[in-house]
Amino acid sequence: MSVSRETIDRLKEFSNLVCRWNEHINLVAPSTLGLLEQRHVEDSAQLSELAPPAHTWIDLGSGGGFPGIVISILRPTTRVLLVESDRRKSVFLRTAVRNLQLNAEVIDQRIENVSPRGGDIVSARALAPLRKLIPLAIRHGVSDTTYVFPKGISYQQEIAEAKTSWEFDVDVRPSKVNKEGVILLMRNFKRV
Numbered sequence: 001m002s003v004s005r006e007t008i009d010r011l012k013e014f015s016n017l018v019c020r021w022n023e024h025i026n027l028v029a030p031s032t033l034g035l036l037e038q039r040h041v042e043d044s045a046q047l048s049e050l051a052p053p054a055h056t057w058i059d060l061g062s063g064g065g066f067p068g069i070v071i072s073i074l075r076p077t078t079r080v081l082l083v084e085s086d087r088r089k090s091v092f093l094r095t096a097v098r099n100l101q102l103n104a105e106v107i108d109q110r111i112e113n114v115s116p117r118g119g120d121i122v123s124a125r126a127l128a129p130l131r132k133l134i135p136l137a138i139r140h141g142v143s144d145t146t147y148v149f150p151k152g153i154s155y156q157q158e159i160a161e162a163k164t165s166w167e168f169d170v171d172v173r174p175s176k177v178n179k180e181g182v183i184l185l186m187r188n189f190k191r192v
């Protein structure tokens with residue numbers, strides 16, 4: 001990842017905040033905290049490299065800010081909306097947005113209840129299998145939205161399952177961080 005010194009400092013500031021809050025709430029699995037930068041920060045940052053430019057990026061189920069806060073640090077001119085229904089996590093996300101003065105908004109509601117927001121990009125990491133994720137995500141997209149979903153080893157099975165209900169274009173990119181993982185760049189969903 002080639003970014004400015006200032007951006008690296010902001011990513012470090014965010015990682016430090018995650019570590020401090022993780023003593024009180026489970027933002028990331030404690031077993032992954034030692035590898036926070038690689039497992040979570042770089043894994044999130046690679047989504048920004050793969051996705052096209054955007055005015056609005058909507059991250060569903062942002063949890064501890066992955067990828068939403070990382071995207072907002074890397075893309076300061078993109079408006080990032082972070083949807084997270086867990087009250088304590090949304091308080092954490094608001095604290096991160098305020099401390100880092102990010103161009104981002106936290107929506108502390110269930111995705112199903114949020115009015116459609118028309119994102120140029122919609123992302124979700126570790127939220128749900130594709131067949132459940134697609135209906136949640138497409139409510140927040142428009143006709144040319146790119147959907148960015150990091151997935152693990154069972155991604156082919158998830159795609160096959162989703163194809164029983166949906167037609168779509170999918171571009172499968174290897175993850176730079178997880179050798180069994182991929183990033184799905186999806187577009188043009190239509191009900192079968």
Ligand SMILES: C[S@@+](CC[C@H](N)C(=O)[O-])C[C@H]1O[C@@H](n2cnc3c(N)ncnc32)[C@H](O)[C@@H]1O
Pocket residue numbers: 027060061062063064065066067083084085086089109110111112124125126127
């Ligand atoms: C497994 S965590 C993943 C968090 C983060 N994206 C990551 O990769 O570390 C899933 C998150 O989605 C949130 N979530 C699950 N279902 C949701 C819903 N229907 N609406 C809003 N948030 C939801 C949970 O509270 C949780 O923080």
